[in-house]
Amino acid sequence: MKKRLLSLLLACALLMSVSGALTALADEPITLRVYDWSDSTLVYRQKFHEEFMEKNPDIKIEYTQLTIDQFNSTVVGAIQNGEGPDLFPVPTTLNLTTAVNEGWFLPMEQYLSEGFVDTFQDGVLAEGVQRKNGVLYTLPESGSLSNSMIFYNKDILAECGLEVPTTFDEFRAACKTITETGAGRYWGLIEGGNQANRCEILLRALVQSAGGKIAINGRALTVDGRAPYDTPEMAKAVELLQGIVEDGSLYPDTASISAPEARELFAQGKAAFLCQGLWCIGTWANDHPELNYGVMTPPKGADNGYVANVEGGPWMGIYAKTKYPEAAARYLEALYSTTDYHYQADVVKSGSYVSVIKGVNEANMVDPVMKEYYEAASKCIDVPIATSRDAKFYDFYSTVVGATPSLASIAQGILSQAIDEPMDYLKALSDAETANWKTACETIGVDFAGLEFPNWVAGQPYTSEDYAALQ
Amino acid sequence: MSQHAIKAVRSPIQRRNRIKLNLWCWAFVSLTLIFYLLFQGYPILCSIYYSLFNWSGMTSNMAYVGLENYRSLLNDSVFWGAFKNSFRYMIMVVPLEVVISLFFAYLLNDEKLKLRTAYRVSLFVPVVVTASIVGIVMVFIWSSNGIINYAMKSMNLIDKNINWLGNAKYAMQTVVYVSVWKDMGTYMIYWLAALQSVPTDVIEAASVDGATRSRTFFSVVVPIIAPTAGIILILCTINSLKAFDLIQTLTGGGPFYATDVIATFVYRTAFTSDMGLPRFGYASAAATMFGIVVIIIGAVLNALKGKLQDLQ
Numbered sequence: 001m002k003k004r005l006l007s008l009l010l011a012c013a014l015l016m017s018v019s020g021a022l023t024a025l026a027d028e029p030i031t032l033r034v035y036d037w038s039d040s041t042l043v044y045r046q047k048f049h050e051e052f053m054e055k056n057p058d059i060k061i062e063y064t065q066l067t068i069d070q071f072n073s074t075v076v077g078a079i080q081n082g083e084g085p086d087l088f089p090v091p092t093t094l095n096l097t098t099a100v101n102e103g104w105f106l107p108m109e110q111y112l113s114e115g116f117v118d119t120f121q122d123g124v125l126a127e128g129v130q131r132k133n134g135v136l137y138t139l140p141e142s143g144s145l146s147n148s149m150i151f152y153n154k155d156i157l158a159e160c161g162l163e164v165p166t167t168f169d170e171f172r173a174a175c176k177t178i179t180e181t182g183a184g185r186y187w188g189l190i191e192g193g194n195q196a197n198r199c200e201i202l203l204r205a206l207v208q209s210a211g212g213k214i215a216i217n218g219r220a221l222t223v224d225g226r227a228p229y230d231t232p233e234m235a236k237a238v239e240l241l242q243g244i245v246e247d248g249s250l251y252p253d254t255a256s257i258s259a260p261e262a263r264e265l266f267a268q269g270k271a272a273f274l275c276q277g278l279w280c281i282g283t284w285a286n287d288h289p290e291l292n293y294g295v296m297t298p299p300k301g302a303d304n305g306y307v308a309n310v311e312g313g314p315w316m317g318i319y320a321k322t323k324y325p326e327a328a329a330r331y332l333e334a335l336y337s338t339t340d341y342h343y344q345a346d347v348v349k350s351g352s353y354v355s356v357i358k359g360v361n362e363a364n365m366v367d368p369v370m371k372e373y374y375e376a377a378s379k380c381i382d383v384p385i386a387t388s389r390d391a392k393f394y395d396f397y398s399t400v401v402g403a404t405p406s407l408a409s410i411a412q413g414i415l416s417q418a419i420d421e422p423m424d425y426l427k428a429l430s431d432a433e434t435a436n437w438k439t440a441c442e443t444i445g446v447d448f449a450g451l452e453f454p455n456w457v458a459g460q461p462y463t464s465e466d467y468a469a470l471q
Numbered sequence: 472m473s474q475h476a477i478k479a480v481r482s483p484i485q486r487r488n489r490i491k492l493n494l495w496c497w498a499f500v501s502l503t504l505i506f507y508l509l510f511q512g513y514p515i516l517c518s519i520y521y522s523l524f525n526w527s528g529m530t531s532n533m534a535y536v537g538l539e540n541y542r543s544l545l546n547d548s549v550f551w552g553a554f555k556n557s558f559r560y561m562i563m564v565v566p567l568e569v570v571i572s573l574f575f576a577y578l579l580n581d582e583k584l585k586l587r588t589a590y591r592v593s594l595f596v597p598v599v600v601t602a603s604i605v606g607i608v609m610v611f612i613w614s615s616n617g618i619i620n621y622a623m624k625s626m627n628l629i630d631k632n633i634n635w636l637g638n639a640k641y642a643m644q645t646v647v648y649v650s651v652w653k654d655m656g657t658y659m660i661y662w663l664a665a666l667q668s669v670p671t672d673v674i675e676a677a678s679v680d681g682a683t684r685s686r687t688f689f690s691v692v693v694p695i696i697a698p699t700a701g702i703i704l705i706l707c708t709i710n711s712l713k714a715f716d717l718i719q720t721l722t723g724g725g726p727f728y729a730t731d732v733i734a735t736f737v738y739r740t741a742f743t744s745d746m747g748l749p750r751f752g753y754a755s756a757a758a759t760m761f762g763i764v765v766i767i768i769g770a771v772l773n774a775l776k777g778k779l780q781d782l783q
Binding site: 069072073076080091093094098101102193194196197200218219220252253254255256257397398399400401402404405406407408409410412413416417418419440 | 549616725729750
């Protein structure tokens with residue numbers, strides 16, 4: 001009898017513990033894994049996540065921030081093996097077409113509530129960038145503004161009795177005067193020279209300012225059937241950079257510091273000029289509110305000098321193999337919401353970046369430098385892009401092999417004084433890239449002439465009518 | 472019992488014992504062997520396989536290209552620059568590391584030296600510090616406003632500050648100095664182990680015979696520790712050819728490829744690109760090609776070591 005009673009009790013206990021565990025499992029929130037590399041908005045993102053989890057107790061956010069290199073070398077493998085995070089951006093080395101062809105992302109519109117897509121500014125959910133064959137796969141992180149504006153330290157310019165330089169000659173002379181006046185306290189120009197991509201962005205911006213026809217970063221464009229890296233405008237831009245280096249006006253550690261380090265040193269008053277993007281404003285507002293600075297377009301090297309708009313890129317999408325597509329869509333809706341959440345308003349107010357949601361910038365852009373940046377960037381012009389002419393060129397970027405030393409490495413070599421005759425390297429680069437681009441065009445079956453835009457006048461915006469005229 | 476009968480009984484027992492001994496040996500080695508095959512052997516085979524494909528490592532479309540990647544490498548000036556730099560780095564690092572570590576080991580092997588354990592620990596500490604941390608700290612120390620410039624300027628050794636890591640003329644030397652400082656402790660420990668195997672009575676006998684400390688070192692100690700020297704030389708050479716973490720954090724292979732070695736070349740090619748997709752297959756070919764060269768060098772050094780031992 002005792003034995004039976006004991007067995008009954010044990011069975012009851014077992015049943016209770018199993019049902020308890022099942023209830024606990026049912027109550028446990030699902031974990032949504034989000035990966036990206038948006039370091040400049042980390043504070044606001046964390047705040048958003050707390051707010052989101054409070055309003056959505058059934059979802060726990062596991063947010064991981066990596067560098068782009070770390071993402072490429074670790075997460076990409078996981079995505080391919082079906083172990084990717086629920087939400088992640090398109091790696092910078094890929095385009096949307098390739099990512100979608102690889103089956104990485106879910107078409108997201110079916111999970112989004114009606115009207116959500118209409119909250120985005122017109123044209124930002126563009127075909128080839130966020131959509132493929134009309135299907136929406138990703139959302140953009142921010143509005144695309146030029147990332148090659150020049151920030152200047154107003155206090156240093158005042159101390160040296162200088163006005164904001166507007167031409168190449170004035171810029172070089174200003175850098176020299178500043179360095180001489182600074183006498184070891186500050187220098188003319190600073191850059192994140194150990195990041196070759198930043199050196200390339202600066203060089204391309206100066207070529208554009210000299211009126212040269214050149215594509216935006218990472219894109220191909222030919223002039224008279226050649227990659228335009230050995231043009232007279234390029235020589236002019238190189239001459240300016242070499243001159244600044246020879247004058248000793250470049251911050252001495254430029255070659256060995258990263259872009260964030262250069263940003264920090266600029267804020268500490270170590271240099272008068274820095275070429276970077278909008279993201280600096282938010283960081284400085286938090287870390288160096290005392291910094292007295294302004295923003296300008298790069299100095300002009302010719303009357304037809306211009307600054308090119310950057311191409312909007314794809315960002316966050318829902319992983320094709322996620323178990324929680326509805327929760328992922330809820331996260332995205334909240335991230336872009338202007339009614340229930342404050343993330344979009346926060347990032348614009350802080351000056352981190354401009355929003356892609358209608359009305360957010362107008363209502364929240366309070367930082368005077370951000371307004372200045374926005375105004376300066378609005379003078380930027382659209383330059384021709386091969387993918388806008390023919391979507392087949394997206395395959396070109398998945399096929400083409402970049403020549404070495406690349407433009408980025410050569411630009412880095414100029415700033416670090418590692419090369420004496422950069423134009424020789426640039427000529428070799430033009431030859432090699434022209435050959436590589438031809439090969440890539442042949443491989444994917446597009447006409448190499450598609451990279452040429454004969455109706456583009458440097459310094460003039462390239463419009464949809466111009467694309468149409470080429471058809 | 473005849474001799475033949477005894478042998479006939481003994482040999483099966485001996486064979487059984489030998490088999491038993493071998494089995495035990497394999498049992499102890501098996502765990503290491505499994506881990507080696509999983510984490511070293513398999514990736515090496517994968518790398519060789521991938522080197523035959525045009526593949527970004529990011530997409531599923533791998534195109535078989537045979538030996539095309541190897542052919543392209545032969546005409547890649549950046550690859551050959553990195554190849555040359557790897558050997559330049561090795562030639563600079565190995566003698567410095569071997570000689571300096573031996574010097575400190577000999578010095579700190581003296582039982583009469585007070586606080587010798589503290590000295591040994593202080594010299595070994597850089598070995599246990601993560602290379603990336605060393606890299607970050609050293610970027611500040613060797614920067615144009617860093618302590619090295621300050622010290623050299625104070626001693627009137629330089630007129631104006633130098634950006635040691637950002638100037639192509641000095642970057643490789645600077646990386647070598649940091650590397651020697653970081654890894655010297657490991658080889659010092661090897662040398663100490665070798666020096667402690669030198670019989671004290673031999674040293675005492677030399678001393679009684681009137682040999683000076685340096686004479687004792689070159690004529691008595693060096694011949695005894697020579698076999699260890701061979702192993703240290705091989706290890707140091709192979710490790711210097713595989714250098715990556717420190718160089719990546721100090722310079723990333725720059726400025727303008729001045730410190731670009733094969734490992735940084737492979738990393739950059741496999742995971743980044745200025746235009747188009749990264750080239751994982753190409754990077755694998757570079758790694759395989761260089762790996763073969765390192766194996767050949769290791770084998771040659773090993774053969775030389777054997778020859779030297781035979782001569783002794």
